[in-house]
Amino acid sequence: MTVHLYNTLTRQKDEFIPIAPGRAGIYTCGPTIYNFAHIGNFRAYMFEDLLRRYLEFRGFAVKHIMNLTDVEDKLIRTCRETGESLKKITDFYAQAFFEDIDTLGILRAHEYPAATDHIPEMVDLIKKLRDKGHTYEEDGSIYFKLSTFPGYGALSRIQADALRAGASGRVDADEYEAEDARDFALWKAWDEEDGEVFWETELGKGRPGWHIECSAMSIKYLGPHFDIHCGGIDNMFPHHENEIAQAQCATGHPFVNYWLHCAHLMVDGRKMSKSLGNFYTLRDLIEKGLDPVAIRYTLLATHYRQPANFTFEAVEAAAQALCRIRDFRIRLAELDGDGDALADECSATESEFTHEMDDDLNISGALGVVFNFIRDVNKKIDAGVVGGDGAANALALLDRLDHVTGVFSPVAEDDVPQEILDQVAARQQARRDKEFAAADAIRDALAEQGWILEDTPDGARVKRA
């Protein structure tokens, strides 16, 4: 079996065949850094993280590029409203973004190109389009002339005719300076609402349109033709469609082989919105005391093309599932001596896990495989047949699979304080003396201090609550 991915271009699961053997170039649409990202945003970044991690697990050398949109209408409006400079705002929220993805254990992309650092690349791309007759100018702005690209709509399967201005009753053609409402801006001429936000270029005084940054930066870092482009389903049209038009018309090459789109996240069965009171940034959830790893698990555990429902109950369930994994690791770590090496169980689990993930990243199925493994091995541990080799093999397997999921890693081993150990010893003495009331009192006291005490055949074990 090889990796298969659902490709929006073909509307089916296609075998992943990279352009360069053993390598995978991935471009993912990143955040507009004008406020804190919400958990819906992070679901998309989590999916992209899983994709990147899994391809690495499968032996591909992945190059992952994520852009930062740091010039755009909403940002300029924020500048106007707050009086802050563009750079001050974007620096602040870029920093917050990186803190958030670190909190969630999302691996850093290899590059985070920012739009404003790539104005020359965008200008070059627009000039190429202009030279080839794909653009026209209107009041100092430059537009892409959609009628020059017959392939438009291949990704979203939207008929260009259906987009005619006013057909939906929602498009007010008067707002468009473009000749045709379907055309989109490559370069926007400065107007006074833009304030200090402008660049003096060969194209005039102004700023880039939104779509051009992704074409310019993906081409710069991954080449004119690369493997995978990801984003939220809402970016499929028009953003990704426009990217294709720009890139293919400018370079003359096919642009991207696999387009992957992530479904949206709902909260409590409703779309997330501030007016419903179910809109959360990651920081909101952390403040409520939720465990970041449990949040990671929750965002990860639903297949990426499935609309997911985020609930606090689900995060609690995830936290309990993580406890199960943690306790399993603790049991394994305590084993030594001769016994079953678990060779069959480990290899079967890894192979089934891989089989599930090869099928368009079926993480739910893959997690099910791991929990079946945990149950089966627990059974063997109960039977007393697992030896040190088996434990080491099982832990090594979890570590390998943790590279994919990021939720199987051991909890940070903080040393148990001596005073806690003293209380554990005192309880053990009380138990030996059959003074169970005293022993229970000590156990309760430990619980209040945040430590769970469990008796095992080999003695007491303490762990953080």
Next chain:
RNA sequence: GGCGGCAUAGCCAAGUGGUAAGGCAGAGGCCUGCAAAGCCUUUAUUCCCCGGUUCGAAUCCGGGUGCCGCCUCCA
């Protein structure tokens, strides 16, 4: 109005023609001084509703209902 997606137990969620994974929660049991952890049993005769195709459908087709997305720079 046009296009697209989704609907599986109390909650989260796999499964896309062959008789319902997994996690959490609940119930009973084993183990334990008691717990915890672990294990066992159990919890959807049924997969939004109504028809149809088929020997057989959660899975395919038609119709309906609900939710969600795109159709103006929202993951």
